[in-house]
Amino acid sequence: MSLDIEASKRAAAKEAVANHFPENPRFVGIGSGTTIVYVVQAIKESGRDLSRIGFVPTGYQSKQLIINAGLLPIEFDALPDGAMIDIAFDGADEVDDELNCIKGGGACLYQEKLVAMRANVFICVADYRKLQSRLLTKWPTIPIEVEPKAARQVMARLRLMGSCSAAGVGPFIREGVITKAGPIKTDQDFFIVDAPFPQPLLTSADLLEGKTQDPHKGIWEY
Numbered sequence: 501m502s503l504d505i506e507a508s509k510r511a512a513a514k515e516a517v518a519n520h521f522p523e524n525p526r527f528v529g530i531g532s533g534t535t536i537v538y539v540v541q542a543i544k545e546s547g548r549d550l551s552r553i554g555f556v557p558t559g560y561q562s563k564q565l566i567i568n569a570g571l572l573p574i575e576f577d578a579l580p581d582g583a584m585i586d587i588a589f590d591g592a593d594e595v596d597d598e599l600n601c602i603k604g605g606g607a608c609l610y611q612e613k614l615v616a617m618r619a620n621v622f623i624c625v626a627d628y629r630k631l632q633s634r635l636l637t638k639w640p641t642i643p644i645e646v647e648p649k650a651a652r653q654v655m656a657r658l659r660l661m662g663s664c665s666a667a668g669v670g671p672f673i674r675e676g677v678i679t680k681a682g683p684i685k686t687d688q689d690f691f692i693v694d695a696p697f698p699q700p701l702l703t704s705a706d707l708l709e710g711k712t713q714d715p716h717k718g719i720w721e722y
């Protein structure tokens with residue numbers, strides 16, 4: 501029987517907030533996606549005094565989520581010099597045994613990285629489907645946010661690194677499906693390049709053990 505996905509996201513969010521929300525944080529990062537909605541809900545329901553905490557968004561959706569929850573948003577570039585974000589919560593599309601994550605399924609990446617890198621603690625909140633021992637087990641590509649003028653060059657480099665699907669195509673610039681013709685733009689007006697690689701992707705422990713990945717066959721060789 502498959503678990504209810506929304507219930508699973510809600511449960512993960514509740515656990516994450518109950519176990520990790522600090523005593524008196526000054527700044528808390530709020531990621532993007534559907535799971536983070538439950539994190540904000542759990543923060544609201546935690547019964548804490550949230551009035552003196554600045555919540556740092558990772559994009560438009562994240563900022564609206566903070567505002568709609570009645571929390572205080574503070575833009576990343578308004579953080580005082582030298583101040584760290586106490587903790588950042590965010591979702592992921594896939595997480596491997598070494599806690600490497602695929603992110604960007606919802607076309608948010610760049611600001612998520614800014615916030616995560618400025619955070620003392622990063623908590624990834626993910627439902628049971630996301631945890632796979634190797635990346636690219638269920639999620640098909642690595643999303644990369646790219647400045648449009650650099651896209652062709654980045655894709656050429658990705659191809660040299662072995663990015664292509666089993667059918668020998670890719671990487672791809674992500675396009676709108678129904679409501680947008682041509683490439684979608686991120687909150688920074690950048691493109692998302694979706695890069696397929698041989699599946700699944702080796703971890704650094706695999707590489708240390710001497711396993712190699714043939715980028716052209718998409719299979720593991722030992």
Ligand SMILES: O=C[C@H](O)[C@H](O)[C@H](O)COP(=O)(O)O
Nearest residue numbers: 533534535591604606607608
């Ligand atoms: O681009 C979107 C972000 O990286 C999300 O955090 C990620 O896609 C996970 O989203 P969701 O919680 O909706 O699965």
